[in-house]
Amino acid sequence: MAVTSLAPRIGVRHGGWPLKLAPQVANEVAMARAGLSYNRKDHKSISIPGPFQTLAIPILSRSSTDRPSPDGGADSDDGSAADPHAAIKPKVRQVGFVPRNAPPEPPARSQSYPAEASSPPLSDSPAGNSLSPVMIPPPRHLSDNLAAYRTPAVPVPETARRRAGHSPVVGSYDPAESLLGTSSPAPSPPSSGRLIGDGEFSDESWLLRRSNSAKFASSFPGGGFDLTAVKAVSAADLASDANVKKTTEKSKGSALEVKNEAIPSSKPLKAKTTKSERRALQESQRAAKVAGRVEGNKSTAAASGRVTSAKAAKQPTQKKDVASAAPSVAASEKKGSDRAPEKDKKKDAPAPRMQFDDKSRVEKAKRRAVVNQTEARNRVELFRHLPQYEQGTQLPDLESKFFLHEPMHPAIYKVGLQYLAGDISGGNARCIAMVQAFQEAIKDYVTPTEKNLNRDLTAKISSYVSFFTECRPLSISMGNAIRFIKNRIAKLPLSLSESDAKTLLCSDIDRFINEKIIVADQVIVRHATTKIRDGDVLLTYGASCIVEMILLYAHEIGKQFRVVVIDSRPKLEGQSLLRRLIAKGLSCTYTHINAVSYIMHEVTGVFLGASSVLSNGTVYSRVGTASVAMVANAFRVPVIICCEAYKFHERVQLDSICFNELGDPDAVLKVPGRMDVNYLSNLQNRENLQLLNLMYDATPSEYVSMIVTDYGMIPPTSVPVIVREYRREQLLI
Amino acid sequence: MMELEIELKKASDSLKAWDTTSISLTAGCDLFMRYVTRTSALEYEEFNSAKSRLIERAEKFGEISQKARRIIAMLSQDFIFDGCTILVHGFSRVVLEVLKTAVQNKKVFRVFCTEGRPDRSGLRLANELAKLDVPVKILIDSAVAYTMDEVDMVLVGADGVVESGGIINLMGTYQIALVAHSMNKPVYVAAESYKFARLYPLDQKDMAPALRPIDFGVPIPSKVEVETSARDYTPPQYLTLLFTDLGVLTPSVVSDELIQLYL
Numbered sequence: 004m005a006v007t008s009l010a011p012r013i014g015v016r017h018g019g020w021p022l023k024l025a026p027q028v029a030n031e032v033a034m035a036r037a038g039l040s041y042n043r044k045d046h047k048s049i050s051i052p053g054p055f056q057t058l059a060i061p062i063l064s065r066s067s068t069d070r071p072s073p074d075g076g077a078d079s080d081d082g083s084a085a086d087p088h089a090a091i092k093p094k095v096r097q098v099g100f101v102p103r104n105a106p107p108e109p110p111a112r113s114q115s116y117p118a119e120a121s122s123p124p125l126s127d128s129p130a131g132n133s134l135s136p137v138m139i140p141p142p143r144h145l146s147d148n149l150a151a152y153r154t155p156a157v158p159v160p161e162t163a164r165r166r167a168g169h170s171p172v173v174g175s176y177d178p179a180e181s182l183l184g185t186s187s188p189a190p191s192p193p194s195s196g197r198l199i200g201d202g203e204f205s206d207e208s209w210l211l212r213r214s215n216s217a218k219f220a221s222s223f224p225g226g227g228f229d230l231t232a233v234k235a236v237s238a239a240d241l242a243s244d245a246n247v248k249k250t251t252e253k254s255k256g257s258a259l260e261v262k263n264e265a266i267p268s269s270k271p272l273k274a275k276t277t278k279s280e281r282r283a284l285q286e287s288q289r290a291a292k293v294a295g296r297v298e299g300n301k302s303t304a305a306a307s308g309r310v311t312s313a314k315a316a317k318q319p320t321q322k323k324d325v326a327s328a329a330p331s332v333a334a335s336e337k338k339g340s341d342r343a344p345e346k347d348k349k350k351d352a353p354a355p356r357m358q359f360d361d362k363s364r365v366e367k368a369k370r371r372a373v374v375n376q377t378e379a380r381n382r383v384e385l386f387r388h389l390p391q392y393e394q395g396t397q398l399p400d401l402e403s404k405f406f407l408h409e410p411m412h413p414a415i416y417k418v419g420l421q422y423l424a425g426d427i428s429g430g431n432a433r434c435i436a437m438v439q440a441f442q443e444a445i446k447d448y449v450t451p452t453e454k455n456l457n458r459d460l461t462a463k464i465s466s467y468v469s470f471f472t473e474c475r476p477l478s479i480s481m482g483n484a485i486r487f488i489k490n491r492i493a494k495l496p497l498s499l500s501e502s503d504a505k506t507l508l509c510s511d512i513d514r515f516i517n518e519k520i521i522v523a524d525q526v527i528v529r530h531a532t533t534k535i536r537d538g539d540v541l542l543t544y545g546a547s548c549i550v551e552m553i554l555l556y557a558h559e560i561g562k563q564f565r566v567v568v569i570d571s572r573p574k575l576e577g578q579s580l581l582r583r584l585i586a587k588g589l590s591c592t593y594t595h596i597n598a599v600s601y602i603m604h605e606v607t608g609v610f611l612g613a614s615s616v617l618s619n620g621t622v623y624s625r626v627g628t629a630s631v632a633m634v635a636n637a638f639r640v641p642v643i644i645c646c647e648a649y650k651f652h653e654r655v656q657l658d659s660i661c662f663n664e665l666g667d668p669d670a671v672l673k674v675p676g677r678m679d680v681n682y683l684s685n686l687q688n689r690e691n692l693q694l695l696n697l698m699y700d701a702t703p704s705e706y707v708s709m710i711v712t713d714y715g716m717i718p719p720t721s722v723p724v725i726v727r728e729y730r731r732e733q734l735l736i
Numbered sequence: 737m738m739e740l741e742i743e744l745k746k747a748s749d750s751l752k753a754w755d756t757t758s759i760s761l762t763a764g765c766d767l768f769m770r771y772v773t774r775t776s777a778l779e780y781e782e783f784n785s786a787k788s789r790l791i792e793r794a795e796k797f798g799e800i801s802q803k804a805r806r807i808i809a810m811l812s813q814d815f816i817f818d819g820c821t822i823l824v825h826g827f828s829r830v831v832l833e834v835l836k837t838a839v840q841n842k843k844v845f846r847v848f849c850t851e852g853r854p855d856r857s858g859l860r861l862a863n864e865l866a867k868l869d870v871p872v873k874i875l876i877d878s879a880v881a882y883t884m885d886e887v888d889m890v891l892v893g894a895d896g897v898v899e900s901g902g903i904i905n906l907m908g909t910y911q912i913a914l915v916a917h918s919m920n921k922p923v924y925v926a927a928e929s930y931k932f933a934r935l936y937p938l939d940q941k942d943m944a945p946a947l948r949p950i951d952f953g954v955p956i957p958s959k960v961e962v963e964t965s966a967r968d969y970t971p972p973q974y975l976t977l978l979f980t981d982l983g984v985l986t987p988s989v990v991s992d993e994l995i996q997l998y999l
Contacts, residue, residue, distance in 0.1 A: 534938060608938070643939040646814050709900070709936055714995065716898045716936040718972070720988035 018155035132567055139400030163444040234325040382665075383695045390476065391665040414443035415467045424474040428576075430614045430650060431520055437471065438484050442512050445505050456504055461492050476664050479615035479623065480650045487515055487649075490733060519649040523713035524549055527645050531610070531711045532557045534643060539564040539607045542597070542635070545625045547612020551583065554610075558589050565590040567606060569599055571627045573670040573696065590697045596627050600634050609635045611702075613646040618726060619655045620704025622646075626697045629659070632706035641708040644719075648712045651726045668694030740787065741773055757946035757966075759896030759904055763933035764801075770997055771797050797930075804928035804981035805830050809837035812891075812926060812979045816843055820888040823848045823880070823907035823916075826906035828893020830926040832864055834979070839868050846871035848883060852906060854950040855966075877908050881915045890916045894927040897980075898935045899994055901972030901987025904943065905926065907965060913974035922976040929980050932994055937969045 252301065382391050411419075418440040421427045427436050441464065448463065450456045468485055471477060477485075491511045495504050531553045541564055543550050554566055566589055570577030581593050594602060609631065613624040622628065622644050632642045656662055671694050672678045686692050704719035714725055748765040755761055772793050808830055816822070816838045824831055824847055838845065847870055852858035858874065865872045875883055890912055894903040903909070903925050913923050937943050948966040956962060972987035982993065 082890065534942070535939075643938075708938055715998070716899060717935065717995065718988060718991050721991040721995060724992045 005179075048147050081693075158524055198714050211287070263718075276555055297679055383693045385660060386663070386665060386695065388661075389663055389665050391668070405470070411467070411470060412440070412447060414440040414445040415470060419474040422471065429479050429546070429548055431647070433478055434480040435483050435516055435520060437481050438488065438512050438516060441467070441488060442509050445512075446510050449507065450501055455497075456501060457492055457495055457497070461489055464488060479652050480647075483649050483652065484515065487733065488512065519713075520647060523647040524552060526713040527647065527711050528552050528556045530716055531643065532560065532562070534608065534709075534711075535562050537563040540567060540605050541565070542567040542569060542599075542603070542606045542609045542631070542640075543580070544569045544577070544609075544611055544628055544631045545574075546580040547645065549647070550610045550612050551580055552583060553645065554589060555587055558587060565592070567594070567602055568594045569594060569602075569627075569631060571596040572674075573666075576625070596630060599631055600637075603634050603638045603640060606635070606638070606640050609640055609642045611642065611644050613644050613650065614699060615650045615652050616644065616646050616710060616719075616722050617651075617656050617701075618653045618723045619657075620707065620722050621656055622702040622704075622707060622710075622719075623656065623699055624702060626659075626700045629700045629702040629706070632702045636706040642706055644710045646710060646712060648714055648725055648729055650728065651712075651722055653723070653726045653730075656701050659697065663700075664698040666696040666698045668696050671696045737937055740788060741814065742789070744769060744772070757944060759933050759935070760894075760931045764930045766934070767796055767930045767932065767997070768794070774877055795878045800981065801928060801930055804930070806837075808926050808928065808979045809833045809983040811984055812924070813837060813841060813843075815889070815924060815979075816845055818844045820845045821848060821886055822846075823850070823883075823887045823890045823891050823912065824851045824861060825858070825890070825909055825912055826852050826924065827959075830928065831891055831893050832861065834891065834926055835865065836868060839870060840842055846939045848872065848873050848875055848887060850874075850880060850908065851876050852908070853877060854948060855906075866928050873877070875909075880912050884915050884919050884921060887916075887921055888968065890923045892923070892925055895967060896933045896938060897925070897927050897931050897978065897990055898933055898937065898969070899991050900936055901975065901978075901990045902937070903970050903975065904935075904937075904967050905970065907968050910940075910968040910970045910974075913970045917974045922978050923970075924979060925975055926965060926979045929982050929993070934994060934998065940969055943967070943969060 022313050375520045418427070418436050421436065422433065427433050444463070444467065445460070448460060450459055464485070468477070470480070488508075488511075491508060495507065499507065527549055535553075535557045538563075541554065543554070543566065557564065566584060568577045568581045568584070568591055570581075570593065572595075577593065581591055592602070611622070611624060611628055611632065613622045613628075615623045617623060622632075624644075635642045654662075672686070673681045683692075710717050710719055710722070712725065714728075717725065747770055747929075752762050752765050772790055810921055812834045816834075822835075822845060835847065849858045849862045849865070849872055851874060852861075862872045862874050892903075892905055892909055892912070894905050896904040898904060905925075916923050935943070946965040946966045950962060950964055975987050977985060978985045978990070
């Protein structure tokens with residue numbers, strides 16, 4: 004408390020801005036430093052992603068006799084010397100992962116990899132050299148384990164994709180999936196056998212692991228993603244009792260971590276493996292084989308699985324060592340290539356971070372998608388990392404599937420279609436519609452036999468979320484609401500009966516909507532109207548529901564002011580706001596954004612809404628907001644942002660490019676109701692014409708005078724404080 | 737217990753009503769109420785123990801406020817170096833304490849004092865400083881820009897510190913801060929933490945008015961208006977540092993502290 008602390012803090016403290024780096028940033032920095040001069044002591048735990056696990060086993064067993072712990076490049080070289088397939092000793096310490104073998108042609112891989120379990124592992128070794136770098140065949144003596152990892156069909160382009168070095172797509176096809184569809188007791192990810200040494204691939208396989216986890220989130224929503232496949236397998240075998248599961252999990256967790264850590268030469272980062280960990284690893288391998296097979300229907304859960312369902316992997320339910328390894332893994336991978344779409348992996352990403360640059364990956368994702376979207380042509384290069392689909396193609400298709408889509412609850416489906424059609428827009432409206440749909444789904448939910456409500460329900464929510472993402476990328480408010488719901492599900496006491504749990508959840512959701520949105524809006528309105536004086540000329544942009552509430556309330560209590568409504572194409576959202584204001588009797592002026600600098604000299608205050616406010620005070624809002632704020636700043640007009648606290652996010656964004664949403668490019672071409680303005684009507688498919696319809700932009704904090712939230716009026720520098728307090732409050736709820 | 741809180745609130749309100757324009761009074765009362773009532777003492781079953789706990793906290797609050805000036809003076813010593821020239825505006829007991837302590841620490845410095853019309857507070861301060869044998873030079877308010885070149889730092893007190901990190905102080909502070917900012921001179925504010933108020937003015941007119949009649953010495957025709965406001969608001973971008981009993985802070989910290997206290 005400010006007043007209670009007697010001891011003065013000597014030395015300047017810069018408030019508002021986090022003094023320490025956020026954990027994952029600190030980790031990344033540590034990793035980056037480590038990549039240059041690795042010091043094992045710097046890291047609490049290094050975990051190498053799933054793909055490396057099985058290869059680590061043989062190495063481990065060998066190196067266990069040779070030396071207790073690999074250390075640095077030198078040791079790993081030695082350790083791998085025994086490994087016939089570790090041919091390359093990197094002379095140069097390279098950041099990221101280095102392919103160990105020369106890349107062969109894909110066809111060779113497709114032949115060797117999908118070999119059935121019956122094929123002798125020996126045949127793999129000679130074929131090893133013809134395999135792609137990602138397909139390093141497992142050593143012979145582990146053949147029995149790895150034989151089980153064979154999947155009947157593996158997409159060939161995966162190699163090409165990986166070699167192309169693009170960022171991995173979490174939602175892409177995961178051989179692990181089909182692997183687990185077939186009989187395989189293997190706990191470790193099946194792709195592990197081929198994944199040693201390829202840095203980029205490791206990124207991806209790790210991500211595949213995550214997508215895997217997402218698909219198996221029904222069993223294990225929590226913990227590190229390395230663990231998820233393992234957990235899924237063990238969870239899938241519900242016949243085994245909980246204890247076995249837990250121990251298998253735990254040992255696998257440490258085992259995986261150990262395996263990850265023991266990856267030799269190719270990885271510059273290493274960690275210590277203790278004897279107990281290695282023993283645990285081997286025991287887990289044995290236990291996993293004993294554990295039995297996973298049901299085939301697990302893979303169908305992946306039907307709607309995409310990257311955002313990896314949110315399930317981030318559940319705080321289970322704190323495992325691997326969970327802490329997750330950020331370090333991510334950090335290490337990011338070090339190599341900064342294309343990893345899961346920059347927010349520790350915090351749930353509110354919107355899909357799948358990078359859409361790579362065609363083949365996008366195709367994989369499409370195969371998995373519920374909503375079939377065709378990609379738009381003629382996309383602006385700078386925004387290739389964002390999804391862009393042709394509008395108008397999916398709605399009739401989805402509508403016809405309404406009653407056929409079994410795994411999807413009809414309420415969810417309905418809301419998804421509404422998003423797709425653009426019927427619901429605006430952060431609050433979308434969020435409320437989504438959580439109410441979740442409420443319906445929860446009410447109708449029945450826990451399948453032998454499954455845990457927490458985990459299964461979280462998996463279901465994740466699948467719904469990925470469906471929503473396919474309809475329209477999530478807004479940040481929706482992301483935070485989803486995080487809240489998953490948090491509540493995770494916190495449900497296990498002793499609660501199903502109907503009690505469901506009622507509790509529904510009441511929690513009701514409380515969320517009420518406290519965080521409805522009452523928050525009332526508080527904001529009250530605070531903001533104190534800033535409106537008689538004779539004011541207030542400017543607003545677009546259609547923010549909270550700004551509308553403020554203006555109407557101020558008018559109600561009798562303040563004399565007039566409003567300038569700024570609008571812009573193609574959405575022309577301001578017109579609906581204008582209509583409602585005029586109906587209530589306010590005097591309004593209406594113009595488009597090209598006239599904002601003309602009208603700004605008359606204006607005494609600018610009220611803007613926001614989709615989100617980020618931790619550095621940047622306001623993420625409808626495209627055009629930044630321009631209005633900039634002009635207002637130039638005219639020294641105060642800019643007031645009105646935003647509920649639940650929309651704040653700890654992310655930081657410096658520009659409007661790295662994270663945005665692309666709307667329908669055709670909307671830019673046409674003017675509704677004006678057939679004569681058709682100069683661009685036949686130019687959609689021209690090579691040298693690229694259309695860009697951005698939905699959001701980022702307003703820097705120096706243009707913002709004040710942010711009104713349900714916590715009161717705060718300067719933009721205090722947003723991280725609110726985020727911190729808000730998170731803490733959530734934990735206490 | 738609730739009755740006691742209501743009584744406290746009534747007392748606080750009557751105090752505030754005595755001088756509605758004083759921000760520090762309002763802020764102090766509000767903070768006192770928060771500090772005193774925001775304690776688990778209110779959950780004690782036994783009334784007397786709860787009451788004694790409240791009294792304890794109240795006394796502590798008083799102590800803090802009294803000690804605040806000494807703490808601030810101690811903290812600001814690092815910023816006053818030998819041979820520096822300090823520009824001071826208005827009569828603030830905190831600033832006086834700072835300068836007194838600097839003298840006690842045998843620092844050699846000189847002070848420029850603005851006149852501080854209309855209430856001539858600068859002259860009072862000059863008097864006090866002369867008693868301490870500090871070289872003082874008095875300027876009229878308009879001479880600030882003229883002398884700003886020779887000045888090393890500006891030191892002012894505050895009536896209130898607002899949520900944005902800006903301060904409300906004697907009329908003329910904003911002007912001085914603007915000049916200092918354009919000439920790259922640091923502006924330091926010495927204020928106790930009980931002056932942190934939950935206000936957020938967007939511009940000069942966004943505050944409760946505090947008027948003080950000005951005596952020009954000659955009669956002014958009745959048609960002519962006189963700007964009689966006694967205070968102005970200095971936005972946080974013109975302030976360098978705040979010396980408070982919580983430490984030496986940047987203006988953005990004020991909001992953090994307020995959030996933590998009022999949350």
